[in-house]
Amino acid sequence: MKRYYLRLLLLFTTVSVLISCEDYLDVSPDLGIDVNEVFTDYFSTRGAVDRASRLIHNYVYNQTDWSSEIGAMSDECQMSQERFPTHNTLNAGVWMDSGAREIGGMRYINQGTEFDGSDFNSEPVAKAFLAIRAVNSVLDNIDLLKEYPTELGYTPQQLKDQLVGQSYFLRAFHYFQIIRRYGGFPIMNKVYSTSYNFDEERPTYLESTDALIEDCDKAIDLLPEVWNDQNEGRATKTSARALKAMALLYAASPLMNPDLNPYGSNSKTYNISYAEKAAVAAAEAINSYSLGGYSMYSMDNYTENWLSRTPGFPKEAIIVAPFSRHSDPVGGIIGEGWVLPQFAGGWFAESPPTHNAVEWFETALGYDVNDPEAVTNGGFDPNNPYANRDPRLKQLIFTHGDDMFEGLPNPSGQNQRVLDASSNPVGWHYNFDVSKNKMFTGYYHKGKHRWLGCDRWNRIGGYYRSMPHIRVAQLYLDYAEAVNEAYGPNGTAPGSSLTAIEAINVVRNRANMPNVLSKYSASKEEFRKRIYNERAVELFHEQHRWHDLRRWKLAKEVLGQGNIYAADIKTINGQTVYGKKIIEGAIRVFEDKHYWYPFPQEVMDIMSKFEQNPGW
Incomplete structure (x- = not known):
């Protein structure tokens, strides 16, 4: 029993208590490292945050990622x-x-590192555990921070707020990678000790989402609208708003609402309350993305989203994995x-x-x-x-x-x-x-x-x-889907004058396509098909289709x-x-x-309250 308990503990805590880009942080405090030595200094604290950022999975980085190609699923x-x-x-x-690739994240949480080529089994969920541990360490110890640099162009309070805001954002982002695959999951808002009792009841998907949204809101309050040139690519208020919109859209989707769509049924009803929330969040992201320096490429420069001869982050990428160059x-x-x-x-x-x-x-x-x-x-x-x-x-x-x-x-x-x-x-x-x-x-x-x-x-x-996880075009697609479900094709979200149809047309017109034909937008149900199709086209080969089919509860009939x-x-x-x-x-x-996705049997064998996913 103790052996299995330690495996479960590893699932939540990973092997190191302090995770950072610096080697000296990748050790247990039992080896003599005091948190005061780490978290009193700004740069070592930021190293932990940056580690969590680097753990955002980059599907186009190295030769191992061919088998993470979930488009082929x-x-x-x-x-x-x-x-x-x-x-x-x-x-x-x-x-x-x-333990195979995309579904192996619960079993390979301590395999390799994010960029040295040894992360053959380090999938997004595996990296999420590492990243969440890192930012929780920052949040638990942020009040120890005393040594601030003066050359970065920010006040000590701004620097502290930036670290905390990034931590909340990254915790939300990585937690989303877990729940979108496994469903409701314990709220990981602390650094777990070896004495913590993990045998607890699972929250629902909506309860997990609510906790994630709280982190997004905190991040929105604390993150800058735009960074200076030395910090290009870091999360901004728009990043947090975009993540919030995407997470709420998922929460509104049929799969995430078993009360409306019971296991094994063919019903595909949206949660209108969460669709309304998603519509508002997407509208806020759309209204503000230009303030963060983001914009949509013209069709002539469309592929700059993924391939560029010049360094820097794509201007359309709101959340993006770190760059690589071959x-x-x-x-x-x-x-x-x-x-x-x-x-x-x-x-x-x-x-x-x-x-x-x-x-x-x-x-x-x-x-x-x-x-x-x-x-x-x-x-x-x-x-x-x-x-x-x-x-x-x-x-x-x-x-x-x-x-x-x-x-x-x-x-x-x-x-x-x-x-x-x-x-x-x-x-x-x-x-x-x-x-x-x-x-x-x-x-x-x-x-x-x-x-x-x-x-x-x-x-x-x-x-x-580059592999953007969310880019500007997706904001309009998320908005259109949420508004259509909540208010219909010609409806608008509170705080926006943009209809669901107009939002889709923004994406289509950039591609030199005409407005969606009226015959395809005569009803919520008919327009829903066109929204789904537009997502498939615009987000082609960006690792969205698999998750979209699942959350729409269409995978069984389509595949x-x-x-x-x-x-x-x-x-x-x-x-x-x-x-x-x-x-x-x-x-x-x-x-x-x-x-x-199923939880490993070795974990379920020792849990009395935590429920396995249906059918496994």
């Missing part, structure tokens, strides 16, 4: 090889005690294996876009491609299906006939340059993947995480890479076996015929129990 991408955990564990539904003149493709085709230097573990994802992109006139009117009135040509589409399609995905190396020296083999996804007669790219026993979708990634020249021939490096498609392109009598086909072997086992 949804209908967004397809893991091309069967031998990797995304396919044989996560998509197979074999989650309990597997400038190796020999390879220049480290960390790109999960988006780069194997023939171009990527790995077996690539996860290219599905045909499901391609169908999300409307016609240039704003018609859903599956709407019969798309052909008659919407400019959709089934014989040339990739033309006259939402500009984001060509910006983000290579489709049949695209020159994948435009403007660059030819790669080895002319037939590798233009994507040939045809299967009859067999195209080069189709044949390559099939010969490698890979599941071919007919598409390759482009734009967000892969730059032109990132390949084994041209080897162009030197890009700063049912046989629902993952590839392009089906054939030449018949000299004419190219376009269609789609189910990807053989592309499993997605998703039952009701998979809506929440």
Whole structure:
């Protein structure tokens, strides 16, 4: 019993009592380090806060992150090889005690560090425990702080408020990473001692969210609206407002409200009270984001959100993981294996876009491609299906006939340059993947995480890479969804004159797309479909789709076996015929129990009050 108790204690406390960027903080106080030696000094205290910031998961940092590609757990991408955990564990539904990647955070809380390449099993939840411990140590000891620098341009009180505000924000952010996956979780608002009794009743998801929102509100009060140049990228009032809006939208969602949507039922009712709160929070974030120096890129500079030749944080990124740069003149493709085709230097573990994802992109006139009117009135040509589409399609995905190396020296083999996804007669790219026993979708990634020249021939490096967790466009998407549920398509949130429809149009117009068609916004239910689709398009390949399908309670029906498609392109009598086909072997086992991640059995064995998630 004692052995299991210590494992549970490790879950909450991790191995160190004081966590910081400084090595001397990564030790137990039993080794002789006094908190007064640490928290009386501003820079060592800030080191603990910065550690928690660096523990924000960066999905595009290193070569281990291919298997954290949760887009391949949804209908967004397809893991091309069967031998990797995304396919044989996560998509197979074999989650309990597997410790595999995205669902392994409860079992790997002490694996490696955040940036040295040894964090193979350090997933967002694992890092969340480390980060929360760090900021709780700061909050518990902040009154010990006495030694303040004079060269930073802030008063001692401002410096103290900044540390406390960042701590509340980071605790809320990392706690959100836990509850969005596991559901209601004990409120982690203290540094736990070895004598603490963890066998307590679980709070509900809404109770956990309420505690998170309290931290967001404290952060909003204390954080600056904008930082000076030396502190670019730190959390601001807008960061906290955006997190608050996102957390409240999740709390309003069907999955998080079992009283309205019982386990195993097909009901998908929103919590209107929390939708109203989310709408107000999103409106406040929208009204203030420009004060923090944030703005939306034009479509010409759209990919600056993820790839840039210049250092610094994307101006659209409100919450963003730390930067990385891959400038190796020999390879220049480290960390790109999960988006780069194997023939171009990527790995077996690539996860290219599905045909499901391609169908999300409307016609240039704003018609859903599956709407019969798309052909008659919407400019959709089934014989040339990739033309006259939402500009984001060509910006983000290579489709049949695209020159994948435009403007660059030819790669080895002319037939590798233009994507040939045809299967009859067999195209080069189709044949390559099939010969490698890979599941071919007919598409390759482009734009967000892969730059032109990132390949084994041209080897162009030197890009700063980013993975925003929340950016300005999402504020409008969150607002639109919350307002639609609370007040309808033409409703507005208190304190805002922006309707749900107008909010969606802000995102669409930036992409040079027309306003959403009136036929798609005639009712709350009809407009909800368009909101969901707009999120899928605008947030494509940003690790949102999987969690969105779960919180909407749509994952079971969307990810049912046989629902993952590839392009089906054939030449018949000299004419190219376009269609789609189910990807053989592309499993997605998703039952009701998979809506929440399971707690390890070794933890549940010793808990009498704490409840396991349903079905596990």
